[in-house]
Amino acid sequence: MNIVVCIKQVPDTTDVKINPETNTLIREGVDSIINPFDTYAIEEGLRIKEKLGGEVIVMTMGPPQAESVLREALSMGCGEAILLTDRNFAGADTWATSYTLSRGIKKIGEVDLIICGKQAIDGDTAQVGPGIAEMLDIPCITYTGKIKDIDENGFTALRMTESGHNVIKSPLPALITVVKEINEPRMPSLRGKMNAKKADITHYTAADLACNLESIGQLGSPTVVRKIFAPPAKGKGEIFKGEPADTAEKLAAELKDKGIV
Numbered sequence: 620m621n622i623v624v625c626i627k628q629v630p631d632t633t634d635v636k637i638n639p640e641t642n643t644l645i646r647e648g649v650d651s652i653i654n655p656f657d658t659y660a661i662e663e664g665l666r667i668k669e670k671l672g673g674e675v676i677v678m679t680m681g682p683p684q685a686e687s688v689l690r691e692a693l694s695m696g697c698g699e700a701i702l703l704t705d706r707n708f709a710g711a712d713t714w715a716t717s718y719t720l721s722r723g724i725k726k727i728g729e730v731d732l733i734i735c736g737k738q739a740i741d742g743d744t745a746q747v748g749p750g751i752a753e754m755l756d757i758p759c760i761t762y763t764g765k766i767k768d769i770d771e772n773g774f775t776a777l778r779m780t781e782s783g784h785n786v787i788k789s790p791l792p793a794l795i796t797v798v799k800e801i802n803e804p805r806m807p808s809l810r811g812k813m814n815a816k817k818a819d820i821t822h823y824t825a826a827d828l829a830c831n832l833e834s835i836g837q838l839g840s841p842t843v844v845r846k847i848f849a850p851p852a853k854g855k856g857e858i859f860k861g862e863p864a865d866t867a868e869k870l871a872a873e874l875k876d877k878g879i880v
């Protein structure tokens with residue numbers, strides 16, 4: 620089973636700051652970590668490999684500093700790490716990010732399963748996993764909380780919903796995005812950390828991936844950020860007290876008055 624886990628390097632803070640001129644995140648001076656949801660993706664990949672054999676390849680698109688999160692993934696037990704890095708990848712929106720990662724996965728060759736986190740804690744769109752699946756034309760199961768009965772032909776996934784879960788059978792190759800309920804990520808061993816420090820990391824540029832330059836980075840990003848602002852804080856609202864029938868009447872009158880109904 621060849622498994623690719625896509626991980627993103629994110630700022631180790633929830634207090635993200637925006638550059639008002641470029642409307643992008645200010646990443647300088649902030650420590651970076653593996654996107655927390657992606658550690659669950661790594662763990663799931665490792666568990667499947669331990670059961671069925673094969674390899675777990677970890678991949679990220681980012682600047683050269685993103686090597687540090689790849690080394691962390693190697694220290695957990697991934698066998699190979701790939702960094703997609705090129706100045707031409709900069710300024711990518713989720714479309715261009717998905718395209719670039721899909722080119723990286725194609726470059727590997729035969730891949731059975733791709734695992735992503737459910738979303739990144741900085742960008743938060745949850746679009747990249749489904750975007751990769753679309754570009755590779757393979758099935759995608761989002762919000763996976765459990766994988767059952769996996770073998771070389773396919774698997775059953777429990778897809779978490781607000782009210783329970785869907786049971787979905789899928790053939791391979793496929794892509795899943797995972798939620799925290801799926802497992803408990805392992806801590807890297809000391810030996811794993813030592814090996815990861817000196818491990819080779821494969822670098823691929825846009826040319827290595829034969830990327831169409833108009834599909835990557837800022838040039839390949841159809842998203843335009845017009846304005847970024849903090850939404851006004853919600854007021855306390857109004858509480859109607861009294862008998863239910865009177866309260867309902869007051870509420871209906873108020874909603875009518877405000878033109879809501």
Ligand SMILES: Cc1cc2nc3c(=O)[nH]c(=O)nc-3n(C[C@H](O)[C@H](O)[C@H](O)COP(=O)(O)OP(=O)(O)OC[C@H]3O[C@@H](n4cnc5c(N)ncnc54)[C@H](O)[C@@H]3O)c2cc1C
Nearest residue numbers: 625680710712713716735736738739742743744745746747
């Ligand atoms: C106009 C525009 C310009 C931007 N410019 C920049 C920029 O210059 N630099 C920058 O860092 N960001 C930039 N961004 C943000 C960037 O688009 C997103 O961070 C990125 O596309 C991932 O989206 P997300 O964070 O919402 O990830 P999600 O879709 O929420 O991530 C879901 C999962 O996809 C995988 N994943 C996501 N991103 C990566 C990745 N890079 N490598 C591997 N796996 C990944 C992970 O498994 C993750 O858990 C820009 C965004 C816009 C709209």
